[in-house]
Amino acid sequence: MLKRIHIDNYKCFTNFDLRFGELTLLLGVNGCGKSAVFEVVGKLRDFVRGDARVDELFPAADVTHWSTKLEQHFELEIAIPVEVCLYRLVIEHSLERRSARVIREELLSGDKPLFTFVNGDVQLYRDDHSEGPKYSFDWTQSGLAPVAERHDNTRLCAFRDQVRRFVTLFLQTKRMRSGSDSDTDRLSDSGENFASWYQGRLQENPRRIFEAMDHLRDVLPGFVDLRLVQKGSDYWELQA
Structure with missing residues (x-):
């Protein structure tokens, strides 16, 4: 569960800190930054997944316009089964080169490290916080993303898996495709790509889908189900 987010020097946010409950509602006028909060969550998720370089996710254009600082700071506090972990990312921009690099990426439990990536050097730690391997890594990538899962880094992997499962949605009905020719595990x-994502979930865990249909029938009068109807050899159309 996401417990807290900290954003500094990103769009309208300067030293912004927000704590979340089990259910949190963000209200405000247009342009106050509501969407940007979830935008940052999605970008940090993609970074930890290893989907893109830091300059692709956090271009210099997103630095707060009235700030003269070239560093951006982000923090996530996330509850995993036995503890709350703090993830911190510090990015440095070069306006002349139009580039960005990671100068600090770390994962902490309490005040003790589980992972650090500072100035191009990754230091891994075991679950008991003892030092593991140390090596150089690409400054433009997440050092956390490629760490191999081992018996002695289960806390790091639990955190990373939690972040990778984050879903941030800005639904645009005009862009939603009605059919699917393949399944995907990412919405x-x-x-x-809802139809493709739904197809994948239906194959992966049909019981959960049927439970969701039951809940939707309770709140949507006249709703029966969402079904995939075959319209070709490898094309399925989503129908309600």
């Missing part, structure tokens, strides 16, 4: 932020 796009706009929801455009």
Whole structure:
């Protein structure tokens, strides 16, 4: 569960800190930064997944316009089964080179490290916080993303798996496709591949889908189900 987010020097946010409950509602006028909060969550998720370089996710154009600082700071506090972990990312921009690099990425439990990536050097730690391997790594990538799962880094992997499962949605119904020719395990932020994502979930865990249908019938009068109807040899159309 996401417990807290800290954002500094990103769009309208300067030293912004927000704590979340089990259910949190964000209200405010247009342009106050509500969407940007979830935008950052999605970008940090993609970074930890290893989906993109830091300059692709956090371009210099997103630095707060009235700030003269070239560093951006982000923090996530996330509850995993036995503890709350703190993830911190510090990015340095070079306006002349139009580039960005990671100058600090770390994962802490309490005040003790589980992972650090500072100035191009990764230091791994075991679950008991003793030092593990140390090596150089690409400054433009997440050092956390490629760490191999081992018997002695289960806390790091539990955190990383939690972040990778984050879903941030900005549904755009005009972009949503009605059919699917393949399944996927990732739902796009706009929801455009919902049919493909639904197909994958239906194959992976049909019981959970049927439970969701029961809940939807309780709140949507006249709703029966969402079904995939075959319209070709490898094309399925989503129908309600």
